[in-house]
Amino acid sequence: MRILHTADWQLGRRFGQFSEDAGSTLSQVRYEVVPRIFSIAQQHAAALILVAGDIFDSQTLSDQSLRRGMQLISESPVPIVLLPGNHDADMPGGVWDRVCELSNWPAHVHVLRASQSEHALVLHEHNVVICGAALSSRHAAPQLRELFARQLSAAVPAHYIKLGLAHGGVLGVLPDTVSISNPIAADTAQSLGLDYLALGDWHGTLQVNDRTAYAGTPEPDRFRNNERGQVLLVDLEAHQLPIIKAIKSAAFDWQSHHLTLQSTDDALSAIKALAQSLQEPRSMAAEQSAAALRRIVLQLEISGSIDHAAQQAMLREIQALEAKVHALSLDMSDLSIRASDTDLSALHDAGYVLSLAQQLTENLSAPESVSHQLESDALAILLEVARRT
Numbered sequence: 354m355r356i357l358h359t360a361d362w363q364l365g366r367r368f369g370q371f372s373e374d375a376g377s378t379l380s381q382v383r384y385e386v387v388p389r390i391f392s393i394a395q396q397h398a399a400a401l402i403l404v405a406g407d408i409f410d411s412q413t414l415s416d417q418s419l420r421r422g423m424q425l426i427s428e429s430p431v432p433i434v435l436l437p438g439n440h441d442a443d444m445p446g447g448v449w450d451r452v453c454e455l456s457n458w459p460a461h462v463h464v465l466r467a468s469q470s471e472h473a474l475v476l477h478e479h480n481v482v483i484c485g486a487a488l489s490s491r492h493a494a495p496q497l498r499e500l501f502a503r504q505l506s507a508a509v510p511a512h513y514i515k516l517g518l519a520h521g522g523v524l525g526v527l528p529d530t531v532s533i534s535n536p537i538a539a540d541t542a543q544s545l546g547l548d549y550l551a552l553g554d555w556h557g558t559l560q561v562n563d564r565t566a567y568a569g570t571p572e573p574d575r576f577r578n579n580e581r582g583q584v585l586l587v588d589l590e591a592h593q594l595p596i597i598k599a600i601k602s603a604a605f606d607w608q609s610h611h612l613t614l615q616s617t618d619d620a621l622s623a624i625k626a627l628a629q630s631l632q633e634p635r636s637m638a639a640e641q642s643a644a645a646l647r648r649i650v651l652q653l654e655i656s657g658s659i660d661h662a663a664q665q666a667m668l669r670e671i672q673a674l675e676a677k678v679h680a681l682s683l684d685m686s687d688l689s690i691r692a693s694d695t696d697l698s699a700l701h702d703a704g705y706v707l708s709l710a711q712q713l714t715e716n717l718s719a720p721e722s723v724s725h726q727l728e729s730d731a732l733a734i735l736l737e738v739a740r741r742t
C-alpha cells in the first residue's frame with residue numbers, strides 16, 4: 354500500500370516578523386497547501402494520509418480558523434489520520450475538544466486522541482493498524498515504546514501493516530543545538546516491529562532510518578536550511594523495507610543568504626549578483642521569473658565593513674530587491690560602517706562633529722574595540738545626520 358506522510362501544518366500560524374501584507378499571505382498559504390497535499394495523494398494513488406502532529410498552530414486559534422481547517426481536512430479524498438502534537442496538544446478544553454464540539458468529523462477523518470491512546474486505530478478496509486502517541490500537553494513525552502507495545506498487544510491479523518505516528522525529537526539524530534522536549538528513541542520502529550514510523554516536529558524532511566522519517570513541514574516557515582516544503586510518499590509491502598519518496602508541496606521558497614563585504618565595490622556587486630542569481634537559475638520567461646521571485650521569502654545577513662556612502666547605495670539596491678520578492682528580512686547587525694575620506698571631508702566645516710567622526714573612525718580601526726558595534730552605529734548616524742543637514 355502507498356501512504357502519504359505529512360506533518361507540522363501549523364494552520365493559523367502568524368508571521369509577525371514581516372509586514373502585515375506579507376505575513377498574512379504566509380498565514381494564508383498554510384491553508385492553501387492542504388488541498389495541494391490532497392491532489393498529490395490522488396495523483397500518486399496514496400490510500401491513506403498520516404499527519405504526524407501540529408496540525409494547528411496553537412490552542413487559542415479562533416473558532417473560524419478551526420472551522421476553516423476542519424473543512425479543508427474533511428475534503429481529504431482518502432482516509433486521513435491526525436495526531437495531536439505539541440502546538441496542538443490534546444489537553445482538556447484544548448483545540449481538539451473544541452474541534453469536536455464545533456462539528457462532527459466525517460467518518461474518513463480519524464483523530465488519535467490522547468484519551469483513547471490505550472488502543473491502536475485499526476482500518477480493516479486497508480489491512481492496517483496505526484499506533485499513535487498523542488501529546489497531552491506541550492511537553493508530555495508519552496513512554497512511546499511502552500505505549501505502542503500496549504496498543505499492539507490487541508489481536509490483529511498478522512498480515513496487517515503496522516504504522517506508528519509520533520511527534521518529538523529523535524535522540525542523536527537532530528542537530529545538537531535543537532532542544533528535545535519530547536524524545537523518541539531512534540530504534541522505536543525496529544524494536545516494536547512497526548513497518549513505518551511517521552514522525553513530526555522537525556520541520557525538514559529527514560529519514561532517520563529504514564523505517565522512520567520526518568516529513569517536514571509542507572510549506573516552509575523559517576530560514577533554517579534543511580529540506581522542507583515536501584511531503585513523503587511511502588510504499589509499504591509486508592516483509593519489505595518501505596520505499597520513501599519526497600514530493601515538493603510548497604508554493605513559497607524561503608532562502609537565506611549571507612554576504613561578507615569588505616569594500617564599496619563588494620557592496621553593490623554582491624546585491625546585484627544575488628538579485629541576478631535569484632532570477633537566473635529559472636530558465637523561464639520574464640513574467641514567470643518575476644512571479645517566481647514574488648514567491649521568495651528572503652533573509653539577508655550582511656557582515657563585514659564598508660563606508661557610509663557604500664552602505665547607502667547598497668540599501669537602495671536592497672530596497673529594489675525587496676520590492677521584487679515576497680518579503681525580505683535584513684540583518685546588518687554584523688556590518689560595521691566606516692567613514693571614507695569623502696564622508697569626512699563633507700563634515701569639514703562642522704568642527705565638533707568632524708572631530709567626533711574622526712575619533713570614532715580611529716576607534717573602529719583599533720582591533721580590540723569593545724564597543725565596536727555601538728561606535729559603528731554612532732558613526733553611521735552621525736554621517737547620515739550630517740548628510741541631511
Ligand SMILES: [Mn+2]
Pocket residue numbers: 406407438439440520553554555
Ligand atoms: Mn512540534
